[in-house]
Amino acid sequence: MNDHLFLSMRIKDLHKQEAIINATVELVNEIGFVSSSVSKIAKKANVSPATLYIYYENKEDLLVSTYVELKKKMGKELLKNIDISFPIRDIFFLFWKNTFNFIEKNRSFYKYSEQFSNSPYIELVDQAELEKNFEPFFRIIQKGIEQKIIKDVPFEILAAFIFYPVTSISNSKLCTGTEISDEIIETSFNLAWDAIKL
Amino acid sequence: MNDHLFLSMRIKDLHKQEAIINATVELVNEIGFVSSSVSKIAKKANVSPATLYIYYENKEDLLVSTYVELKKKMGKELLKNIDISFPIRDIFFLFWKNTFNFIEKNRSFYKYSEQFSNSPYIELVDQAELEKNFEPFFRIIQKGIEQKIIKDVPFEILAAFIFYPVTSISNSKLCTGTEISDEIIETSFNLAWDAIKL
Amino acid sequence: MNDHLFLSMRIKDLHKQEAIINATVELVNEIGFVSSSVSKIAKKANVSPATLYIYYENKEDLLVSTYVELKKKMGKELLKNIDISFPIRDIFFLFWKNTFNFIEKNRSFYKYSEQFSNSPYIELVDQAELEKNFEPFFRIIQKGIEQKIIKDVPFEILAAFIFYPVTSISNSKLCTGTEISDEIIETSFNLAWDAIKL
Amino acid sequence: MNDHLFLSMRIKDLHKQEAIINATVELVNEIGFVSSSVSKIAKKANVSPATLYIYYENKEDLLVSTYVELKKKMGKELLKNIDISFPIRDIFFLFWKNTFNFIEKNRSFYKYSEQFSNSPYIELVDQAELEKNFEPFFRIIQKGIEQKIIKDVPFEILAAFIFYPVTSISNSKLCTGTEISDEIIETSFNLAWDAIKL
DNA sequence: GATGAATGAGTGTTCATTCAT
DNA sequence: CATGAATGAACACTCATTCAT
Numbered sequence: 001m002n003d004h005l006f007l008s009m010r011i012k013d014l015h016k017q018e019a020i021i022n023a024t025v026e027l028v029n030e031i032g033f034v035s036s037s038v039s040k041i042a043k044k045a046n047v048s049p050a051t052l053y054i055y056y057e058n059k060e061d062l063l064v065s066t067y068v069e070l071k072k073k074m075g076k077e078l079l080k081n082i083d084i085s086f087p088i089r090d091i092f093f094l095f096w097k098n099t100f101n102f103i104e105k106n107r108s109f110y111k112y113s114e115q116f117s118n119s120p121y122i123e124l125v126d127q128a129e130l131e132k133n134f135e136p137f138f139r140i141i142q143k144g145i146e147q148k149i150i151k152d153v154p155f156e157i158l159a160a161f162i163f164y165p166v167t168s169i170s171n172s173k174l175c176t177g178t179e180i181s182d183e184i185i186e187t188s189f190n191l192a193w194d195a196i197k198l
Numbered sequence: 199m200n201d202h203l204f205l206s207m208r209i210k211d212l213h214k215q216e217a218i219i220n221a222t223v224e225l226v227n228e229i230g231f232v233s234s235s236v237s238k239i240a241k242k243a244n245v246s247p248a249t250l251y252i253y254y255e256n257k258e259d260l261l262v263s264t265y266v267e268l269k270k271k272m273g274k275e276l277l278k279n280i281d282i283s284f285p286i287r288d289i290f291f292l293f294w295k296n297t298f299n300f301i302e303k304n305r306s307f308y309k310y311s312e313q314f315s316n317s318p319y320i321e322l323v324d325q326a327e328l329e330k331n332f333e334p335f336f337r338i339i340q341k342g343i344e345q346k347i348i349k350d351v352p353f354e355i356l357a358a359f360i361f362y363p364v365t366s367i368s369n370s371k372l373c374t375g376t377e378i379s380d381e382i383i384e385t386s387f388n389l390a391w392d393a394i395k396l
Numbered sequence: 397m398n399d400h401l402f403l404s405m406r407i408k409d410l411h412k413q414e415a416i417i418n419a420t421v422e423l424v425n426e427i428g429f430v431s432s433s434v435s436k437i438a439k440k441a442n443v444s445p446a447t448l449y450i451y452y453e454n455k456e457d458l459l460v461s462t463y464v465e466l467k468k469k470m471g472k473e474l475l476k477n478i479d480i481s482f483p484i485r486d487i488f489f490l491f492w493k494n495t496f497n498f499i500e501k502n503r504s505f506y507k508y509s510e511q512f513s514n515s516p517y518i519e520l521v522d523q524a525e526l527e528k529n530f531e532p533f534f535r536i537i538q539k540g541i542e543q544k545i546i547k548d549v550p551f552e553i554l555a556a557f558i559f560y561p562v563t564s565i566s567n568s569k570l571c572t573g574t575e576i577s578d579e580i581i582e583t584s585f586n587l588a589w590d591a592i593k594l
Numbered sequence: 595m596n597d598h599l600f601l602s603m604r605i606k607d608l609h610k611q612e613a614i615i616n617a618t619v620e621l622v623n624e625i626g627f628v629s630s631s632v633s634k635i636a637k638k639a640n641v642s643p644a645t646l647y648i649y650y651e652n653k654e655d656l657l658v659s660t661y662v663e664l665k666k667k668m669g670k671e672l673l674k675n676i677d678i679s680f681p682i683r684d685i686f687f688l689f690w691k692n693t694f695n696f697i698e699k700n701r702s703f704y705k706y707s708e709q710f711s712n713s714p715y716i717e718l719v720d721q722a723e724l725e726k727n728f729e730p731f732f733r734i735i736q737k738g739i740e741q742k743i744i745k746d747v748p749f750e751i752l753a754a755f756i757f758y759p760v761t762s763i764s765n766s767k768l769c770t771g772t773e774i775s776d777e778i779i780e781t782s783f784n785l786a787w788d789a790i791k792l
Numbered sequence: 793g794a795t796g797a798a799t800g801a802g803t804g805t806t807c808a809t810t811c812a813t
Numbered sequence: 814c815a816t817g818a819a820t821g822a823a824c825a826c827t828c829a830t831t832c833a834t
Contacts, residue, residue, distance in 0.1 A: 016814090016815090031318065032317055032318035032319075033231075033232060033316075033317065034231060034232050034317055034318070035318070037806075037807060037808075038807080038808055038809080039806080039807075039808080047815080047816085048815065048816045048817065049808080049809080049816090049817090050809085050810080050811085050815070050816055050817080050818095051814080051815055051816070053808095053809075053810080054814065054815070058808075058809075059808065059809090114316050115316050115317065118231075118312050118313045118316040119230050119231065119232055119313065120229060120230035120232070120233070121230075151388075151389065153385050153386075153389070154372055154382075154385075156366070156367060156370035156371065156372050157363075157367055157372070157382070157385060157386045157389060158389075159366065159370075160362075160363035160364075160366035160367045160370075160386065160389075161359065161363055161389050161390075161393065163366070164358075164362045164363055164365070164366045165355075165358035165359055165362055165363070166358075167362070168354070168357065168358035168361070168362045169354060169355055169358045172354035172357075172358075173354065174352055174354050174355070184352075184355070187351050187352075187355060188351075188355045188358065190349075191349065191351070191355060191356075191358075191359050191393040191394060192359075192393065194392045194393050194395075195359065195389040195390065195392050195393035196389060197392075214797090214798090235823075235824065235825080236824080236825055236826080237823080237824080237825085245798080245799085246798070246799045246800065247799090247800095247825085247826080248798070248799055248800080248801095248826085248827075248828085249797080249798060249799070250826095251825095251826070251827080252796085252797060252798070256825075256826075257825065257826085412793090412794090427714065428713055428714035428715075429627075429628060429712075429713065430627060430628050430713055430714070431714070433827075433828065433829080434828080434829055434830080435827080435828080435829085443794080443795085444794065444795045444796065445795090445796090445829080445830080446794070446795055446796075446797095446830085446831075446832085447793080447794055447795070449829095449830070449831080450793065450794070454829075454830075455828095455829060455830090510712050511712050511713065514627075514708050514709045514712040515626050515627065515628055515709065516625060516626035516628070516629070517626075547784075547785065549781050549782075549785070550768055550778075550781075552762070552763060552766035552767070552768050553759075553763055553768070553778070553781060553782045553785060554785075555762065555766075556758075556759035556760075556762035556763045556766075556782065556785075557755065557759055557785050557786075557789065559762070560754075560758045560759055560761070560762045561751075561754035561755055561758055561759070562754075563758070564750070564753065564754035564757070564758045565750060565751055565754045568750035568753075568754075569750070570748055570750050570751070580748075580751070583747050583748075583751060584747075584751045584754065586745075587745065587747070587751060587752075587754075587755050587789040587790060588755075588789065590788045590789050590791075591755065591785040591786065591788050591789035592785060593788075610818090610819090631802080631803065631804080632803080632804055632805080633802085633803080633804085641819080641820085642819070642820045642821065643804085643805080643820090643821090644805085644806075644807085644819070644820055644821080644822095645818080645819055645820070646805095647804095647805070647806080648817085648818060648819070652804075652805075653803095653804060653805090794834100795832105795833100795834085796832105796833100796834095797831100797832090797833090797834105798830100798831085798832085798833105799828105799829105799830090799831085800828100800829105800830100801827105801828080801829095802826100802827080802828065802829100803825100803826075803827065803828075804824100804825100804826090804827105805823100805824075805825090805826105806822105806823085806824065806825100807820105807821100807822080807823065807824075808820105808821105808822095808823100809819100809820090809821100810818100810819085810820085811816105811817105811818090811819085811820105812816100812817100812818090812819105813815100813816085813817095813818105
């Protein structure tokens with residue numbers, strides 16, 4: 001086998017794996033987590049069910065990996081354009097805005113991750129590992145507390161007002177169908193900021 | 199037939215249906231929505247799979263009915279002890295506290311409803327019908343806006359700070375294992391109130 | 397219990413049994429022998445599945461009894477208006493015509509009996525007993541052979557040309573939708589008579 | 595991969611499908627159409643129930659395909675040795691004889707096809723497509739009518755005396771157990787020919 | 793006589809996974 | 814690497830039948 005063939009094969013392989021991941025997310029988006037079977041995923045990805053087991057140990061591994069991979073990507077996107085030298089409020093606003101944008105651009109992924117994190121599979125994911133993707137932001141929160149800009153309350157309580165409301169609003173009728181308006185993003189951020197600011 | 203026998207018969211029947219509902223919720227709590235099959239539910243409820251179809255048309259009907267029934271119960275509990283003549287902030291605090299208490303007392307139900315509302319089954323539920331259970335509270339929010347106590351923003355945005363953070367906090371390590379402390383309830387309420395108050 | 401009540405009950409009972417038989421035949425006519433279950437029959441007859449077991453030992457007994465009962469009725473109808481003093485050809489024609497008329501008036505029964513006689517249940521029926529209903533006609537055939545009007549061949553061969561073609565023609569597009577025309581009856585009888593006559 | 599292996603693979607596959615078809619026909623022959631379930635068929639064919647769904651879409655597809663396939667085979671056999679230059683009566687006799695022979699050699703198939711054509715499944719079969727297998731014979735009938743050898747009556751009436759009586763006779767006690775005698779074939783053909791000849 | 797509730801055994805079908813090629 | 818064929822076990826659901834009332 002020469003290099004050319006080897007290279008083309010590797011590309012093909014990546015395509016296959018990518019096709020499998022996309023098929024998984026799309027299928028869950030279409031018919032739900034419960035009904036998404038291996039053979040349906042394989043059919044959607046235009047591969048044999050057996051092929052799937054070359055890239056993943058089993059169904060569980062596929063679902064978990066897909067989730068983790070997407071969470072990594074999310075971590076990067078949410079921290080995009082953020083400069084720690086910005087004022088804290090601006091950082092939070094950028095983060096808030098990035099979250100809305102990410103959800104809007106990755107609706108199918110988002111639906112997947114919501115279903116995944118509400119299934120028992122979530123327990124197979126190393127949460128600490130996941131949170132590393134968001135660590136820079138955690139440090140900013142800490143800094144805000146120290147600078148007496150953010151309320152000094154347990155992290156989980158702050159998180160409940162920084163991460164969760166976005167999901168709720170994004171799924172509401174305010175945000176389905178058309179583009180999420182800047183007005184909604186700004187209005188809702190005011191509430192979030194009022195909640196956490198000292 | 200005497201009353202005693204008649205009564206015992208009715209009780210027995212109710213017991214069966216109740217056993218099925220409980221088994222459903224418990225099983226979902228244990229092994230998740232995805233893996234909860236009809237036969238497993240039946241086995242847990244100590245009835246034949248066929249018996250299940252006496253009380254419910256099919257699996258979907260069982261799952262949806264269970265969800266709707268529990269949401270009704272939840273509506274009642276969250277509004278418990280609330281008097282509309284109270285100051286608005288007090289009402290919100292009571293509602294907040296009731297939510298925590300309800301979740302703590304009905305953990306298995308709550309897990310069920312979270313999984314359910316993140317499955318495609320949720321689309322089978324008439325949301326408008328469900329929201330009727332919370333209508334009194336919606337009117338209070340409206341009153342708060344009119345009295346310029348609550349921010350005048352779309353309802354869905356307010357809801358995102360009133361309903362969702364509780365779930366997040368309840369599921370966090372702050373609230374698992376031991377009783378949810380009054381301190382956490384009060385601390386977190388301060389954030390929620392700051393978010394929505396004008 | 398007084399006579400009046402007793403009488404009304406007996407009438408009611410007959411109605412029930414009749415309703416069960418009718419439901420059986422109609423259901424088989426609608427969804428076929430394979431799919432016709434006891435509970436569906438009961439539902440169609442507006443009785444409980446359990447009621448069915450008051451009148452019949454089991455499903456097999458119901459199906460067989462229904463078949464036998466209807467075959468009895470058929471025997472009577474096919475021999476209607478037949479006078480053994482008539483010329484043999486006239487008797488055969490009347491029998492032929494009666495068969496067509498019976499099928500037309502009892503399509504649903506006929507479909508039932510065709511499905512039944514092509515199922516293993518048919519082996520549970522005492523054929524000799526059934527044939528008694530047609531015995532007068534068998535004697536006429538015998539007489540025809542003796543008088544050298546009918547071909548002297550085994551009875552089963554004659555029967556194949558006297559009984560079976562009617563079914564075939566009745567099920568063909570010649571006879572569905574509209575009334576079976578006298579012309580078809582007469583034309584086809586000519587073939588049957590040519591077949592068996594010496 | 596060498597030819598031998600390739601061949602053996604294909605043979606193996608064909609064996610599986612063939613085993614399924616044979617099991618279907620045999621089982622229907624033994625316990626009837628009504629009781630022949632997918633799992634029983636699979637067990638008889640020594641395959642998993644799931645394997646059956648590799649070759650057929652569902653039970654209906656299996657039953658219909660089996661019927662259609664066998665009808666095709668029947669078409670070929672019934673027209674065997676027939677030369678359209680033969681005298682019309684000879685052609686009909688050969689066809690008659692071929693029918694008896696086919697039934698005798700394929701009893702289990704024949705029982706299957708009788709049960710099938712008396713079930714609702716028959717409506718799923720494209721009758722026009724089926725009749726193509728017998729078209730040469732239909733043309734001969736037409737020729738006979740034109741040559742004033744066969745009675746000029748609707749096709750369905752002729753068919754009722756050409757096709758149906760054979761079934762009736764074959765199922766009678768004249769033909770079960772031992773070989774069907776030439777005498778019966780000839781005797782019965784005389785009746786059929788008398789019926790249709792002008 | 794009549795029934796609704798109940799069920800173990802069965803239905804047709806799909807599952808996640810493996811294996812020979 | 815990639816696959817179509819294969820499967821035992823499970824799926825949601827219906828079956829014929831019984832029984833307490």
